[in-house]
Amino acid sequence: MHAPDPPLKLSVAPLPEQTPMPWETVAQDRVTRDILPQLSEGESLSVMFPAYNDAHTIGSLVDWSAKILARVARDYEIIVVNDGSPDQTAAVLTDRQQKYPFLRVVTHEKNGGYGAALRSGFAAARKTYVFYTDGDGQYDPTELVVLLPQMVEGVGMVNGYKLKRGDNWVRVVVGRSYHWSAKLLFGLPIRDTDCDFRLMRREVLDSLTLTSNSGSICPELVFEMKNSKMKIMEAGVHHYPRVSGTSQFFKPKRIIASLGKLLALWRKLILWRTGGRILRALGLRK
Numbered sequence: 271m272h273a274p275d276p277p278l279k280l281s282v283a284p285l286p287e288q289t290p291m292p293w294e295t296v297a298q299d300r301v302t303r304d305i306l307p308q309l310s311e312g313e314s315l316s317v318m319f320p321a322y323n324d325a326h327t328i329g330s331l332v333d334w335s336a337k338i339l340a341r342v343a344r345d346y347e348i349i350v351v352n353d354g355s356p357d358q359t360a361a362v363l364t365d366r367q368q369k370y371p372f373l374r375v376v377t378h379e380k381n382g383g384y385g386a387a388l389r390s391g392f393a394a395a396r397k398t399y400v401f402y403t404d405g406d407g408q409y410d411p412t413e414l415v416v417l418l419p420q421m422v423e424g425v426g427m428v429n430g431y432k433l434k435r436g437d438n439w440v441r442v443v444v445g446r447s448y449h450w451s452a453k454l455l456f457g458l459p460i461r462d463t464d465c466d467f468r469l470m471r472r473e474v475l476d477s478l479t480l481t482s483n484s485g486s487i488c489p490e491l492v493f494e495m496k497n498s499k500m501k502i503m504e505a506g507v508h509h510y511p512r513v514s515g516t517s518q519f520f521k522p523k524r525i526i527a528s529l530g531k532l533l534a535l536w537r538k539l540i541l542w543r544t545g546g547r548i549l550r551a552l553g554l555r556k
Contacts, residue, residue, distance in 0.1 A: 285365055286358050288330040289514045293410035296508075300412045301337045307418040314345035314397035316472070317414070320387035321350050321405035325358040326514040328405045332366045332373060338412040348373045350405070351391045354381035385487030389480055401469045408436060408510050409467050416505045417469040426474040426500025429460045429492065430467030430507040437511065444525060451529065452489040455536045459502055463489055467507050474500050481538075486531045493539060 291297075300306075309315060317335045321328045332348055339346040352359050352375060363375045376390050391402060399421060403409045409430075417428040435442045445464045452463045466488065478494040480487060495502060 283358065283361070285329075285362055286325045288333075289326045289407070291327075291330055291407050291410070291513060292510045293508065294330075294334075297334050297338075297410050297412040300415065301334075301341055306338075306341050307415050309343045309398075309418070311344075313343070313399070314347075315339065315343045316347050316349060316395035316397040316400045317411065318349040318351070318388075318391040318395060318400060318402040319405040320353060320384060320391060320402070321355060321359050321363075322353045322381060322384075322387070323355050323357045323359065324405035324407075324514070325355070325362050327407035328359055329362045329366055331405060331407060331411055332363075332370065335411045336370055336372075338415065342415060342418065345397065346372060347395075347397060349376060349391050349394050350374075351376045351387040351394075352378065353383070353387040354378045383483040384485045385480070385482035385490075388487050388491075389483075392475055392480070395472055395475075398472060399469055400472050400475055403467045406512055407514065408512055410508060410510070413467070413507050414469065416507060417467075420503040420505055421469055421471070424501050425503050426471050426498055427492070427495045428469040428503045428505055429462070430465045431460070431462035431504055432465050432509040433506045434509065436509045448528065448532075452532060455532065456489050456493045456539065457496075458489060458492050459496055460492060460504060462504075463492060465507070465509075470495070471500070474498055482531070482535065484531050485528055486535045489532065490535055490539065 317339060319328065319331055328350060332350065335348050348370065350363055350373070352363060360377070367373050367375065374394065376394050378387065378390065388402065392400060401414050401417070403411055417430065420428040435445060449463045452458060474495070477498065478491070480490055480494065482490045492502070
């Protein structure tokens with residue numbers, strides 16, 4: 271008679287350590303201040319992050335967001351859109367969900383692109399205001415308190431702009447070139463299209479038709495917000511060097527592809543719409 275087989279031991283991969291952020295000291299000072307901007311009674315806030323291969327940063331971003339939200343709002347949620355990350359982003363988020371019942375995770379089985387992740391996050395948001403920034407940690411999420419005082423009646427968006435870009439000169443040049451291309455093509459009334467640090471009124475956001483699956487969603491979002499006739503305010507925020515992972519944008523093929531998508535968006539939003547208005551004015555289209 272054979273002895274019973276020993277029980278199987280399931281190995282569980284340890285969670286990746288969170289990379290220290292260059293802004294953590296400033297964030298700690300901010301969340302412990304005696305006076306911070308407060309949402310009014312009945313107002314609420316969604317904080318959203320698109321994430322792709324951000325296992326080493328997204329946990330810290332959730333932690334710091336939870337700290338600042340507890341100081342400025344009574345009703346809030348954090349949403350992370352895991353855009354098909356093959357790393358341990360999902361495991362880190364599952365771990366954080368045990369700690370934060372207000373953390374919701376939207377999962378894309380396959381990578382859909384930056385715009386697809388943002389659109390999923392916007393659709394999932396339930397609160398009065400929606401704030402989003404990236405999951406790579408180049409922005410300090412506690413700095414959203416700089417945007418809050420600008421969100422007053424008649425304002426649909428508070429758009430951050432980088433006080434100084436925390437990248438090398440090549441990325442600075444590429445980023446500014448992209449900004450000015452988008453600004454001139456779409457007539458955008460902001461100084462930094464490439465700053466993904468935005469606070470929006472959800473009822474206005476819900477009224478916008480956004481279709482981009484790529485980074486061109488940023489000029490599309492600002493363009494449609496401008497056309498909503500709601501005011502767009504701006505506030506300067508800090509931008510820090512990337513501490514983990516690599517950008518998907520700053521590669522020659524990606525840059526060329528991004529410019530192509532920007533031109534395609536211009537044809538759709540400007541050329542086709544203008545042509546349609548002319549045809550309707552001539553009675554050639556209903």
